[in-house]
Amino acid sequence: MVGAGLAGLRSVESLRAQGYTGRLTLVGEEPHRTYDRPPLSKAVLGGALDDTTVDSDWAGLDVDLRLGVRATALTEGVVVTDAGEIGYDGLVIATGAAPVRLPGEGRQYVLRTIEDALELRSRFGAGVRVTVIGAGWIGAEVATAAAAAGCRTTVVEADAAPLASALGTEIGARTVPWYREAGVELRLGVKVAEVAPEGVVLVGEGLLEADVVVTGIGVRPCVGWLAGSGIAVEDGVVVDGRLAASLPSVVAVGDCASWWSARYGRRLRIEHWDTALSAPEVAAGTLLGGEAVYDPVPYFWSEQFGRMVQFAGYVGGARLVWRGDPGADRAWAACWVTEQGRLAAVLTVDRPRDLVQGRRIIGAGQQVDERLLADPRAALRDAVLR
Ligand SMILES: Cc1cc2nc3c(=O)[nH]c(=O)nc-3n(C[C@H](O)[C@H](O)[C@H](O)COP(=O)(O)OP(=O)(O)OC[C@H]3O[C@@H](n4cnc5c(N)ncnc54)[C@H](O)[C@@H]3O)c2cc1C
Numbered sequence: 001m002v003g004a005g006l007a008g009l010r011s012v013e014s015l016r017a018q019g020y021t022g023r024l025t026l027v028g029e030e031p032h033r034t035y036d037r038p039p040l041s042k043a044v045l046g047g048a049l050d051d052t053t054v055d056s057d058w059a060g061l062d063v064d065l066r067l068g069v070r071a072t073a074l075t076e077g078v079v080v081t082d083a084g085e086i087g088y089d090g091l092v093i094a095t096g097a098a099p100v101r102l103p104g105e106g107r108q109y110v111l112r113t114i115e116d117a118l119e120l121r122s123r124f125g126a127g128v129r130v131t132v133i134g135a136g137w138i139g140a141e142v143a144t145a146a147a148a149a150g151c152r153t154t155v156v157e158a159d160a161a162p163l164a165s166a167l168g169t170e171i172g173a174r175t176v177p178w179y180r181e182a183g184v185e186l187r188l189g190v191k192v193a194e195v196a197p198e199g200v201v202l203v204g205e206g207l208l209e210a211d212v213v214v215t216g217i218g219v220r221p222c223v224g225w226l227a228g229s230g231i232a233v234e235d236g237v238v239v240d241g242r243l244a245a246s247l248p249s250v251v252a253v254g255d256c257a258s259w260w261s262a263r264y265g266r267r268l269r270i271e272h273w274d275t276a277l278s279a280p281e282v283a284a285g286t287l288l289g290g291e292a293v294y295d296p297v298p299y300f301w302s303e304q305f306g307r308m309v310q311f312a313g314y315v316g317g318a319r320l321v322w323r324g325d326p327g328a329d330r331a332w333a334a335c336w337v338t339e340q341g342r343l344a345a346v347l348t349v350d351r352p353r354d355l356v357q358g359r360r361i362i363g364a365g366q367q368v369d370e371r372l373l374a375d376p377r378a379a380l381r382d383a384v385l386r
Contacts, residue, residue, distance in 0.1 A: 003094035004028025007254025014284035104194030126150035135162035313345025
């Protein structure tokens, strides 16, 4: 296993759970045992938690854990690292993804590791001018924590609405009031040219002064070390429905894997905790000769501005149906329905029951009654056509 994040650890656990008794080596660049990242931008940044280490039976797993070791190249049957070569009969690539940075000489914080979170938190405080670049999932969560810590928080976003690339501008626009309520200044349609020592240089507008600049504009899969290995890479490691890569006995999981989804008839690379948690079971099976296919309904959650936002499914070209009035109701949902009348995706804001039921309906490929779907007083499951 290369990469000791959640997907790497879950691969070790899955191989043992499926009866593999041979030698296992887990190589991780970070000096820590596997920890969870979702709390970094929530409980850790908010000051409620310092440690998010994943609970696992390390002794029982009997794994040769090599922390602080970076894989630098791959040749057939050998992982080359900065601490020597490691031979393998089977390989799990689980190297995750790393934040994209912007040009400029100024200090820019990103949020990927526990160190990032603790350092950023130490910079927060009353009156500190924080500028967050990007109003995506991470940007919204960082802004939530910064505002709660009393920072004078500004979010700059190139798109016309928050979350536009994830959910579209129509949904994203409904989250704009959340920023206002929290006292966060949201500047939309503004592009950043570079990060300067005094703040952020905006295209056409000049300098926006800031004490702390956080860049949250997305991540790229960590696959550079595979260059020249013969492993096909295209926005992540290209794997099939069984998560097998283009070389024999190699699988890939988590944020770095771009797998073939028969459900959606396209490749998916999903940067969600749930994928890192569940894909390794299939990948381990594939290494052990199994035929199982990984084809989930993607699931994601975010906690922002005091709200629990959850999403399941894949929008594709499906049509948006509101469930409740985001302008009037604090809790609401949105559904997407395909041309065939099937539920494709559901987004919920403080409506966890809708999420659970919606996810099940999407998974089963069921058709729905749009009238009931749009009525927030009716249970989502009652909208299923029988
Ligand atoms: C701040 C934050 C908040 C998040 N919040 C949510 C959320 O609310 N909901 C949700 O669904 N998802 C969330 N996510 C996403 C989720 O955490 C990721 O999808 C998940 O961590 C992916 O796990 P992974 O094991 O594939 O990759 P990673 O967690 O990135 O682990 C990969 C590991 O491999 C190591 N590595 C990389 N290259 C090498 C190399 N060459 N050699 C050795 N080791 C290497 C890395 O250092 C890293 O430790 C969040 C992510 C972050 C950063």
